[in-house]
Amino acid sequence: MPSRKVKAYLDGAGVKYDVIEHPIVYTAQEIAAVTHVKGKELAKAVIVKADGEIVMLALPATRKINFETLKGILGSESTALAKEEDFVSLFPDCETGAMPPFGKLYNIPVIVDQSLNEDKDVVFNAGTHHDIIRISFEDFKRLESPRIAAFTIHI
Template sequence: MPLKKLTEFLDRNNIEYIVIRHSLAYNAQRIAATTHIPGKEIAKTVIVNIDGRMAMAVVPASYMVNLSLLRDTSGARKVSLASEMEFKDRFPNCEVGAMPPFGNLYDMEVYVAESLIDDEEIYFNAGTHTELIRMFYADFERLVEPVVLRFSKALSA
């Protein structure tokens, strides 16, 4: 079901994409390892509270959201991670933690880390812990119109 909503949206907008099925994995780093896709090309969606409203912060799998930097670059007063209990009902057609970075489908603003935009293509969860979508970053940007800021930090090796 989650994949259907997203692929119908992409199809209506004439977007070229590929669905990739993989073994069950619950975090972006594990998905990268399982699929042999570089972590910097897999976009992980982190739900944050920015001045009391939920938003998506999208970073490469091999990075983490720097909340202080997101607060500073977005001009917000307060930024914090949202708990699963706070956001699970916002994505009724998705498995918790596998939301695609399409805030426009969920009435949420999307912030993309500039560390993600260098690659021509991106991969992201398609609403489940067993499916990814690969598409051109330019198409993603055109559909979602994210705010691109510097707010990510590479994970330690």
């Protein structure tokens, strides 16, 4: 079952979504494999620190962050992956590493890689290591109002 907070958010917004249960796995590539979801549709939430501030990134499982490009987009002097201890307390309803890309729920700014905009749907962790959620990318954009930018490269 998804995080209660995420489920309440989606239900309250009247968004149509599907919950897909799967065996416990921990990486985006493993999720894509066990659920038969295309890696380019599977959004992984990655937490970075930009000049000491927490920022959530949403990018496809098939891509990785280009930190030089990201620094330019953020206008930051330094940008790096955040350490788990820097953000785990921000997601008390989620299993560590299974955060959904809903920064609004957690008061964290979100930047979505523009390549996620290429598909009709987006799939992401539901707050657990055994559930994912599929919604239309248009509904995701409407709910989250994320900044969309190109900051990744293919793995």
